[in-house]
Amino acid sequence: MLQKHPCAALRKITVRGLRLFVRPIEATDHPDVAAFFTGKGEVADAASRPAPACGLLGKLLGDIVAVVSLELTDDALRVEDVTVARELRRKWIGRVMMREVEQLAMKMDRRRIVVEHAGDAQEFFRRVGFQSEGERWVRVVS
DSSP states (O other), X not given: OXXXXXXXXXXXXXXXXXXXXXXXXXXXXXXXHHHHHHHTTXXXXXXXXXXXXXXXXXXXXXXXXXXXXXXXXXXXXXXXXXXXXXXXXXXXXXXXXXHHHHHHHHHTTOOEEEEXXXXXXXXXXXXXXXXXXXXXXXXXXX
């Protein structure tokens, strides 16, 4: 019997008047996620970068606008990457996606969300409640 994934629910969140649908990435989404990375020019090496095995997908009006790559560790939920379509940045989509990551961490009994390599997104992670611990950023889930 198939076991239901803890984040298997489709969630609808209103972002600035539009409905953002957030759900887990499934195997059937991999071609669409790869097209999102390539088509939006978001990632320099998009052709060599596979779609994440575990993560969340954000859609507006049926189009992928955000992808969060995740890894589950023994004591934390690790964010490997957050990508929001360039033309939709600064519209709170990244914040909504991170709020969904927090909800997922709570469902999975992980009390920390960790970002190992924030790169140019350090200010974003600071604004959504992460604190710097050297090179990594950590947010405690309450």
